[in-house]
Amino acid sequence: MTLEDWANFSNNAVAAATAVLALAWLASVAQWAFGSKAVRVERAVAAAEPALVGGGSASSNAPAVDGPSSADREAAEERSDLFGRIAFSLTVLGFLVLLAAVVARGLAAERVPWGNMYEFATTGICVVLGGYLVMDVLMKVRWLAPIVLGFAVVVLGLSMTVYVPAGPLVPALDSYWLVIHVISAMVAGAGFLVGAGASVLYLLRTRADARGGAKGYLSRLPSAASMDQLAYRVTAFSFPVWTFAALISGPIWAEHAWGRPWGWDPKEVWAFITWVAYAGYLHARATAGWKGKAAAILSLIAFATFLFNFVGVNLFFPGLHSYAK
Amino acid sequence: MADDRRAPTNKGRGGAAPALSFLETLRWAWRQLTSMRTALFLLLLLALAAVPGSIVPQRSVDQRAVQAYFERHPDLAPVLDRLGAFHVYTSVWFSAIYILLMVSLIGCILPRVAVYSRALRARPPKAPRNFSRLPASATYETEADVETVLAAAGATLGLARKDTVTVTDDGAVVEGEVRAEKGYLREFGNLVFHVSLVVVLVGVASMSLLGYRGSAIVAEGKGFSNTLTQFDEFTSGGLFDTDDLPPFSLTLDNLEATFELDGPQRGAPRSFSATGTVIDAPGEEPRPFEVKVNHPLRVDGASAYLVGSGYAPVIRVRDGKGRVVFEDAVPFLPADATYTSNGVVKVADARPEQLGFQGFFLPTAVSFGEDEIPVSAHPAAANPLLGLFAYYGDLGLDGGESQSVYVLDKDGLTQFLGDDGKPLRLMLSPGQSADLPDGMGSIEFVELRQFARFQFSAQPGVMIPLWGVSIGVLGLVLSLTIRPRRTWVRARRRDDGVTVVEIAALDRVPRSDVAQSVDDLAARLAERTGHTGNDYDTASEAEPPKKDEG
Ligand code: HEM
Numbered sequence: 001m002t003l004e005d006w007a008n009f010s011n012n013a014v015a016a017a018t019a020v021l022a023l024a025w026l027a028s029v030a031q032w033a034f035g036s037k038a039v040r041v042e043r044a045v046a047a048a049e050p051a052l053v054g055g056g057s058a059s060s061n062a063p064a065v066d067g068p069s070s071a072d073r074e075a076a077e078e079r080s081d082l083f084g085r086i087a088f089s090l091t092v093l094g095f096l097v098l099l100a101a102v103v104a105r106g107l108a109a110e111r112v113p114w115g116n117m118y119e120f121a122t123t124g125i126c127v128v129l130g131g132y133l134v135m136d137v138l139m140k141v142r143w144l145a146p147i148v149l150g151f152a153v154v155v156l157g158l159s160m161t162v163y164v165p166a167g168p169l170v171p172a173l174d175s176y177w178l179v180i181h182v183i184s185a186m187v188a189g190a191g192f193l194v195g196a197g198a199s200v201l202y203l204l205r206t207r208a209d210a211r212g213g214a215k216g217y218l219s220r221l222p223s224a225a226s227m228d229q230l231a232y233r234v235t236a237f238s239f240p241v242w243t244f245a246a247l248i249s250g251p252i253w254a255e256h257a258w259g260r261p262w263g264w265d266p267k268e269v270w271a272f273i274t275w276v277a278y279a280g281y282l283h284a285r286a287t288a289g290w291k292g293k294a295a296a297i298l299s300l301i302a303f304a305t306f307l308f309n310f311v312g313v314n315l316f317f318p319g320l321h322s323y324a325k
Numbered sequence: 326m327a328d329d330r331r332a333p334t335n336k337g338r339g340g341a342a343p344a345l346s347f348l349e350t351l352r353w354a355w356r357q358l359t360s361m362r363t364a365l366f367l368l369l370l371l372a373l374a375a376v377p378g379s380i381v382p383q384r385s386v387d388q389r390a391v392q393a394y395f396e397r398h399p400d401l402a403p404v405l406d407r408l409g410a411f412h413v414y415t416s417v418w419f420s421a422i423y424i425l426l427m428v429s430l431i432g433c434i435l436p437r438v439a440v441y442s443r444a445l446r447a448r449p450p451k452a453p454r455n456f457s458r459l460p461a462s463a464t465y466e467t468e469a470d471v472e473t474v475l476a477a478a479g480a481t482l483g484l485a486r487k488d489t490v491t492v493t494d495d496g497a498v499v500e501g502e503v504r505a506e507k508g509y510l511r512e513f514g515n516l517v518f519h520v521s522l523v524v525v526l527v528g529v530a531s532m533s534l535l536g537y538r539g540s541a542i543v544a545e546g547k548g549f550s551n552t553l554t555q556f557d558e559f560t561s562g563g564l565f566d567t568d569d570l571p572p573f574s575l576t577l578d579n580l581e582a583t584f585e586l587d588g589p590q591r592g593a594p595r596s597f598s599a600t601g602t603v604i605d606a607p608g609e610e611p612r613p614f615e616v617k618v619n620h621p622l623r624v625d626g627a628s629a630y631l632v633g634s635g636y637a638p639v640i641r642v643r644d645g646k647g648r649v650v651f652e653d654a655v656p657f658l659p660a661d662a663t664y665t666s667n668g669v670v671k672v673a674d675a676r677p678e679q680l681g682f683q684g685f686f687l688p689t690a691v692s693f694g695e696d697e698i699p700v701s702a703h704p705a706a707a708n709p710l711l712g713l714f715a716y717y718g719d720l721g722l723d724g725g726e727s728q729s730v731y732v733l734d735k736d737g738l739t740q741f742l743g744d745d746g747k748p749l750r751l752m753l754s755p756g757q758s759a760d761l762p763d764g765m766g767s768i769e770f771v772e773l774r775q776f777a778r779f780q781f782s783a784q785p786g787v788m789i790p791l792w793g794v795s796i797g798v799l800g801l802v803l804s805l806t807i808r809p810r811r812t813w814v815r816a817r818r819r820d821d822g823v824t825v826v827e828i829a830a831l832d833r834v835p836r837s838d839v840a841q842s843v844d845d846l847a848a849r850l851a852e853r854t855g856h857t858g859n860d861y862d863t864a865s866e867a868e869p870p871k872k873d874e875g
Contacts, residue, residue, distance in 0.1 A: 247794045264375065264383065269379040
């Protein structure tokens with residue numbers, strides 16, 4: 001294949017991956033919807049048969065009653081599972097297609113495929129999906145699917161607006177530090193995203209719990225405490241990686257390219273702000289009065305500064321990191 | 326840690342606010358400043374204080390953007406200027422936060438180091454009486470005697486710090502416990518991380534106080550020596566002495582710039598490279614160098630970076646008497662991506678009148694019509710064209726005020742007019758020359774050269790923050806991954822000859838897997854010592870750990 005062929009292949013594959021992931025997202029939402037229906041039916045059944053309260057598994061031999069029956073619940077449960085499996089398969093497929101797209105982009109440009117904002121978005125989402133799949137193997141995080149997939153589809157869609165054809169790098173980016181610096185930033189970002197997703201669900205769930213028990217799908221999520229724990233764990237993993245990206249490899253590269261390790265360029269300022277915000281989160285987790293809700297909100301603020309650095313700073317602030325164009 | 330402590334002055338005074346002595350006030354203030362909450366607050370404040378610098382242009386980053394800002398906001402800019410908004414990162418308030426943070430950090434690290442060094446010498450604590458009160462415990466029975474059990478427990482507990490304490494009755498060991506504690510490296514890593522933050526702050530301060538940075542334009546064939554007068558721009562730290570500029574000099578032989586010739590990214594820069602020779606210090610042998618973007622030139626005590634390039638047409642001017650009064654490569658500063666460049670030529674030696682030229686240079690000129698002003702279509706020099714307006718009179722160089730070489734002071738100058746009465750416009754390609762009206766002289770575009778814009782800088786101590794963060798990250802990883810745990814194994818000989826073994830653990834940092842590991846430990850220990858077959862009982866099983874808690 002010629003370079004042009006690779007470039008075209010990559011563009012088509014990004015479009016295909018976006019479509020597959022959009023379907024995966026729909027399936028994951030359907031999984032939530034049926035899951036929450038199952039919960040509602042279960043409650044209704046339990047209310048109709050006080051004797052069976054608390055006996056979720058006993059409902060299989062429950063006598064038929066008028067209104068919602070345990071058969072309805074099982075049907076909803078089955079559908080929910082089915083859509084869950086569909087969502088997961090499509091996620092794997094979408095990830096593989098996107099991976100192919102990213103590799104092809106690299107072959108077309110004859111360099112690492114993260115030299116401008118379009119590539120940063122596509123490769124970044126590829127890293128996010130890869131990280132999500134790995135984490136699912138390690139700690140069963142499939143309940144995060146709607147958030148992760150929704151984010152992936154939105155970012156892939158928006159990446160079209162900053163599309164540039166494949167080509168060589170501007171000289172300032174032509175350095176092996178680009179490889180190291182950007183990949184570590186993306187890995188950290190993927191972790192931050194998962195942490196933010198878990199924090200959002202944690203906040204929703206604690207609020208629901210406080211209002212007399214989580215209903216619908218929220219009640220099928222892991223307990224608030226364990227979502228909080230997951231958010232902490234991924235953030236605690238990502239924070240050192242981010243430190244490496246923003247405060248070690250970034251400055252080394254900046255020294256090579258621009259003659260100063262740190263120049264308070266807008267991008268650097270915001271990377272620092274993100275770093276401080278996450279350091280604040282880690283402390284908040286360790287400080288008694290700040291545990292839980294306040295810490296979770298802080299982690300969302302921190303993630304917002306991370307996103308702002310990628311989108312806002314690239315587009316609105318002039319600076320040396322001018323790969324937005 | 327530090328924030329757990331109460332100021333002792335408040336103790337036992339029932340919360341009333343008695344007048345504090347000066348010393349007490351000082352001590353109270355110190356406590357406040359060195360609490361973790363204050364340090365975090367200062368840190369967040371530092372982050373907030375950094376924001377304006379990403380919105381308002383900074384002098385240290387882009388002087389021209391600051392000027393443009395002043396022009397766009399004539400009312401607002403002076404106010405902002407007084408607040409230090411154009412040099413946020415060296416402003417009084419930013420420095421104040423920075424210094425307070427440093428003091429606060431040091432103040433909270435020192436006591437923690439003391440606490441930690443005591444903890445290192447301390448022995449693992451005694452087991453609590455009642456194991457079932459602890460978050461996780463297990464028990465089983467064995468025929469093995471107490472000493473065997475304790476020895477097995479010691480072996481099974483592995484690398485923890487351990488003490489074995491026994492109670493004897495008639496020379497026979499009847500009861501004993503193994504106390505184990507591990508995870509001391511967590512606090513070590515934590516301290517390393519926080520200390521390294523101080524190191525970074527110190528290193529950054531040293532860099533900016535002791536360093537300098539300047540830029541200079543050097544045309545092909547010309548040289549640069551590292552003295553103050555040769556810089557176009559120069560800034561240095563408060564403690565930098567300009568006599569200490571490292572005495573190197575260099576000559577630029579060739580600047581090579583390549584640009585994309587076609588395709589969608591046509592005109593985009595591809596590579597820049599400057600080659601020449603450098604003399605590290607007077608009297609030393611010249612050595613060749615090549616500077617590229619991302620590949621600076623290192624000389625003793627300083628580095629040179631290629632930060633820009635452009636065109637420097639060699640211009641020769643004769644005055645009205647036919648003498649060559651000017652011959653030099655004149656840098657024209659690029660104003661856009663196609664290298665449409667602006668520049669001026671000042672000929673102070675021309676007689677009878679001084680001469681001045683102002684105009685533009687186009688590397689690849691294209692014209693869309695006879696009377697249209699040509700524009701540049703590509704940054705590479707495929708069709709170089711120099712367009713100049715000419716002036717005569719007084720260049721205003723004698724006033725004593727220093728003048729930018731890129732600006733023509735037109736106060737004392739009169740513009741040459743063409744035959745049509747309009748300002749005279751000279752258009753020259755390399756090798757061409759043009760006469761000025763009234764026998765005032767001539768100007769020739771001899772040949773085209775390029776120039777390199779170098780940035781020269783020294784940042785003493787640049788490695789300090791780098792090492793600081795790198796070691797700090799390692800400490801951070803330790804402190805985030807290591808989880809301290811205390812474990813106790815107690816064995817008691819019952820009168821019926823059976824030994825009851827109890828195991829319990831307590832985490833300093835709560836974790837969800839503690840019950841599981843206590844059960845594991847009990848199982849492994851039971852295997853080593855043998856057990857009576859009475860199924861061992863784990864207190865933690867009474868309250869089964871929710872799987873999803875982990
Ligand atoms: C007076 C100042 C400070 C004190 C007393 C302090 C105290 C602590 C303590 C006790 C921990 C351990 C938390 C735990 O065991 O989970 C911690 C962790 C941490 N500190 Fe600080 N800190 C201070 C300042 C700072 C500052 C200025 C930063 C700047 C970023 C920082 C960054 C961190 C980070 C990233 C952690 C996470 C490591 C962990 O969770 O163990 N600290 N700090």
